[in-house]
Amino acid sequence: MNSTQACWAVVPAAGVGKRMQADRPKQYLVLADKTVIEHTLNRLIQSAAFQAIAVAISSEDPYWPELAIASHPQVITAPGGKERADSVLSALKALQGKADEQDWVLVHDAARPCLTSADIHLLINSLTNDAVGGILALSSHDTLKHVEGNTISASVDRKHIWRALTPQMFRYGMLRDALQQTEGNPAITDEASALELLGYQPKIVEGRPDNLKITRPEDLALAQFYMEQQDD
Ligand SMILES: Nc1ccn([C@@H]2O[C@H](COP(=O)(O)OP(=O)(O)OP(=O)(O)O)[C@@H](O)[C@H]2O)c(=O)n1
Numbered sequence: 096m097n098s099t100q101a102c103w104a105v106v107p108a109a110g111v112g113k114r115m116q117a118d119r120p121k122q123y124l125v126l127a128d129k130t131v132i133e134h135t136l137n138r139l140i141q142s143a144a145f146q147a148i149a150v151a152i153s154s155e156d157p158y159w160p161e162l163a164i165a166s167h168p169q170v171i172t173a174p175g176g177k178e179r180a181d182s183v184l185s186a187l188k189a190l191q192g193k194a195d196e197q198d199w200v201l202v203h204d205a206a207r208p209c210l211t212s213a214d215i216h217l218l219i220n221s222l223t224n225d226a227v228g229g230i231l232a233l234s235s236h237d238t239l240k241h242v243e244g245n246t247i248s249a250s251v252d253r254k255h256i257w258r259a260l261t262p263q264m265f266r267y268g269m270l271r272d273a274l275q276q277t278e279g280n281p282a283i284t285d286e287a288s289a290l291e292l293l294g295y296q297p298k299i300v301e302g303r304p305d306n307l308k309i310t311r312p313e314d315l316a317l318a319q320f321y322m323e324q325q326d327d
């Protein structure tokens with residue numbers, strides 16, 4: 096494999112943020128001095144790892160055109176889709192003719208603004224010679240329970256359970272084909288699951304616990320705390 100293969104970034108940013116219960120999609124909430132999506136994109140740009148960043152934006156989004164970063168020379172806007180996987184596929188299509196089939200694509204949630212350059216480069220350096228690719232993930236520190244209703248039916252061996260983070264790094268052509276073949280399947284909540292369904296075995300690379308996805312109201316303050324602690 097060629098270890099100097101180009102890397103592209105895809106950022107799904109077309110969600111409505113239902114669980115956040117805010118007055119706007121969570122990627123436009125302000126964290127310190129900037130919106131969540133500006134932090135996320137700045138971190139991708141500052142890593143200097145990417146040829147360009149394709150961002151999937153809803154057609155009903157009035158906030159995106161107001162941000163200066165929307166006109167950054169490295170940023171390409173693509174139409175968002177119904178589900179996250181549809182948005183990712185749309186952003187991949189916006190890279191058609193630019194990315195080669197074997198190039199790497201790192202897909203990263205707009206809602207994860209605390210990603211560090213160190214984790215981006217760790218993922219790329221760990222997987223650059225891999226045939227399939229893989230994802231940042233977190234191991235489980237708690238004892239895990241299988242629950243039905245509110246009753247524990249079993250304890251689960253934690254050494255086999257990891258929490259999937261983003262970025263998720265796959266080859267451009269393989270990821271596009273996998274998302275096309277699994278289109279409409281509600282079980283595809285990340286890129287790895289599309290590849291898994293087709294029989295591939297993506298790798299995991301242990302990431303940092305501060306790379307949280309802003310999902311519920313309390314996560315905004317936590318993200319701000321993490322950012323204040325980071326020196327990356
Ligand atoms: N149709 C969609 C749905 C989600 N996303 C993006 O995928 C990422 C992760 O999804 P999630 O945290 O579930 O975001 P939302 O769908 O916005 O949140 P919720 O499920 O609470 O509505 C977010 O950056 C979100 O903007 C997207 O691009 N297109």
Ligand SMILES: C[C@](O)(CO)[C@H](O)COP(=O)(O)O
Pocket residue numbers: 179204258259260261284285286308
């Ligand atoms: C891609 C992801 O962030 C990895 O944890 C996650 O699968 C998105 O899931 P969600 O339920 O749509 O937030």
